[in-house]
Amino acid sequence: MSVTQIWQYVLTGISMGSIYVMVAIGYNIIYNTTGIINFAQGEFLMLGAMIAISLSTVMPLIMALVLAIVLTTIIGALMEFFFIRHMKKPTVLNMIIITIGLSIMIREAALHIWDEKVHSLAYFTGNELSSINILGAYVSPQYLWVLGMSALIIIGLNIFFKHTTLGRAMRACSSNKKAAWLCGINVKNMVTISFMLSAAIGALAGCVISPITQTQYDGGTSLAIKGFTVAILGGLGNNNGALAGGLILGVLENLSIIFLPLAYKDALSLTILVIILAIKPSGLFVKKVMSSLKEY
Amino acid sequence: MLKVRSLQAGYGKLKVLKSISLHISPGEIVTIIGANGAGKTTLLETLVALIDARSGSIVFNNENIENISPEKIVKKGCTLIPEGRHVFNTLSVKENLILGGYTKIHHRSKEQQQEALDYIYSLFPILNERGTQLAGTLSGGEQQMLAIGRALMSDPKLILLDEPSIGLAPLIVKDIFATIQKLRENGNTILLIEQNAKAALGIADRGYVMETGQIVLEGSADDLLNNNDVQRAYLGKDYKSIDE
Numbered sequence: 001m002s003v004t005q006i007w008q009y010v011l012t013g014i015s016m017g018s019i020y021v022m023v024a025i026g027y028n029i030i031y032n033t034t035g036i037i038n039f040a041q042g043e044f045l046m047l048g049a050m051i052a053i054s055l056s057t058v059m060p061l062i063m064a065l066v067l068a069i070v071l072t073t074i075i076g077a078l079m080e081f082f083f084i085r086h087m088k089k090p091t092v093l094n095m096i097i098i099t100i101g102l103s104i105m106i107r108e109a110a111l112h113i114w115d116e117k118v119h120s121l122a123y124f125t126g127n128e129l130s131s132i133n134i135l136g137a138y139v140s141p142q143y144l145w146v147l148g149m150s151a152l153i154i155i156g157l158n159i160f161f162k163h164t165t166l167g168r169a170m171r172a173c174s175s176n177k178k179a180a181w182l183c184g185i186n187v188k189n190m191v192t193i194s195f196m197l198s199a200a201i202g203a204l205a206g207c208v209i210s211p212i213t214q215t216q217y218d219g220g221t222s223l224a225i226k227g228f229t230v231a232i233l234g235g236l237g238n239n240n241g242a243l244a245g246g247l248i249l250g251v252l253e254n255l256s257i258i259f260l261p262l263a264y265k266d267a268l269s270l271t272i273l274v275i276i277l278a279i280k281p282s283g284l285f286v287k288k289v290m291s292s293l294k295e296y
Numbered sequence: 297m298l299k300v301r302s303l304q305a306g307y308g309k310l311k312v313l314k315s316i317s318l319h320i321s322p323g324e325i326v327t328i329i330g331a332n333g334a335g336k337t338t339l340l341e342t343l344v345a346l347i348d349a350r351s352g353s354i355v356f357n358n359e360n361i362e363n364i365s366p367e368k369i370v371k372k373g374c375t376l377i378p379e380g381r382h383v384f385n386t387l388s389v390k391e392n393l394i395l396g397g398y399t400k401i402h403h404r405s406k407e408q409q410q411e412a413l414d415y416i417y418s419l420f421p422i423l424n425e426r427g428t429q430l431a432g433t434l435s436g437g438e439q440q441m442l443a444i445g446r447a448l449m450s451d452p453k454l455i456l457l458d459e460p461s462i463g464l465a466p467l468i469v470k471d472i473f474a475t476i477q478k479l480r481e482n483g484n485t486i487l488l489i490e491q492n493a494k495a496a497l498g499i500a501d502r503g504y505v506m507e508t509g510q511i512v513l514e515g516s517a518d519d520l521l522n523n524n525d526v527q528r529a530y531l532g533k534d535y536k537s538i539d540e
Contacts (some may be wrong), residue, residue, distance in 0.1 A: 133439040165394070165401050172384050172395050183347060184370030184399035184450060
């Protein structure tokens with residue numbers, strides 16, 4: 001095992017990890033405003049990719065991407081509007097059942113719309129054969145797209161949540177719903193916006209990863225599990241924790257190929273999930289002060 | 297400014313408010329005193345629509361506001377400072393204040409926003425010093441100041457205050473009550489709910505006494521302070537000392 005080879009694995013790991021980060025951020029945004037886990041988050045990735053694949057046959061790729069993200073965002077909004085908003089007393093269990101139900105529904109609908117075959121979006125630049133040399137490792141340019149988009153989203157979200165009124169209002173909802181109402185913030189609308197934001201990020205993640213991993217009607221599930229692991233690893237609701245957690249999981253997963261059979265790659269994330277839940281369920285990267293102030 | 301007529305509200309099958317009527321004129325400090333469980337907090341939360349009114353009417357500045365959404369009531373200039381402060385723990389002090397003016401933020405220029413913040417800092421200089429600190433790390437008294445400051449950011453005409461003295465040291469309670477008087481001087485109207493009946497009646501113009509979801513007595517603050525029933529039930533005096 002040469003150094004270049006390990007570097008190659010690490011680089012691929014970082015790219016895959018950054019996709020997990022995007023999924024985890026999708027969970028976090030909704031968790032922060034509602035206190036629930038949206039188990040249909042993985043389906044947003046699948047939907048985004050599938051819609052983009054269909055649209056890209058009739059229009060340029062960039063337009064297909066934008067339209068796919070917009071459509072998935074609308075689906076996210078509708079989902080919240082019809083199934084979540086009108087619940088009088090939403091309990092955690094109700095929400096889990098509803099979001100799991102929705103995820104099954106979307107998956108089945110996708111099976112009927114796009115059949116059970118594996119589809120793939122075109123590479124954003126070049127094709128499946130082109131590669132770029134980065135310090136000795138050869139990676140597809142698509143990996144750079146993945147990295148770039150993730151970085152853009154993370155920086156964008158940080159600015160959004162810290163420096164815009166809307167972002168602050170969403171954080172206020174996560175901190176104290178009653179006080180948010182009393183400040184004149186419509187908490188229900190914030191929940192809708194959080195679903196839209198998660199759907200948009202999910203769709204974008206689904207699109208950039210589609211050329212590499214391909215997309216199938218049930219392709220969202222495995223990414224959802226990885227993203228969930230990362231969200232837990234970083235501390236639910238903590239986006240910067242998710243960033244660290246995602247990169248760690250991505251790299252570990254890819255390095256595991258060195259000493260474990262390839263088939264065990266996916267088992268690794270579940271193992272990590274179980275271990276984290278057992279020893280430190282609040283996550284690895286939660287600041288002490290923050291966690292003591294937060295209501296779980 | 298505020299007229300409540302035969303208001304009823306409750307939780308599920310439980311009817312907490314049984315026909316409440318009261319009124320507040322501009323510039324007044326009105327207090328509602330009563331024991332635990334009398335329905336005081338429920339009343340305030342019904343006024344700002346956190347709880348749905350079942351029947352009766354709430355008229356604020358000649359507009360019916362029963363059963364409109366909470367954020368619209370804030371926009372109209374009526375704001376509640378809830379019991380137990382409810383500051384945004386995980387946000388900085390300054391962000392708390394900014395969000396207090398959420399309904400006004402798009403109508404204010406940068407200078408006006410800074411003026412609004414400066415007004416709060418003039419009332420509570422400590423909030424300026426603690427600007428970047430997380431609100432959850434403040435002391436109880438500072439959190440109460442922040443809660444008041446946050447509510448003031450929405451430019452309220454009527455402020456509903458729920459138990460501002462709860463859990464605070466006597467010296468700080470004095471400060472808070474002095475602030476309430478200052479707010480009145482600055483043109484706010486205040487509805488104050490307190491278990492500390494003596495302190496509340498001390499600064500109020502008028503008062504209502506509430507028992508098990510009903511108003512049982514109303515009058516000027518002085519009348520209530522001298523009322524035998526009030527003295528016995530809420531001011532801790534027994535028959536003997538009243539007779540003397």
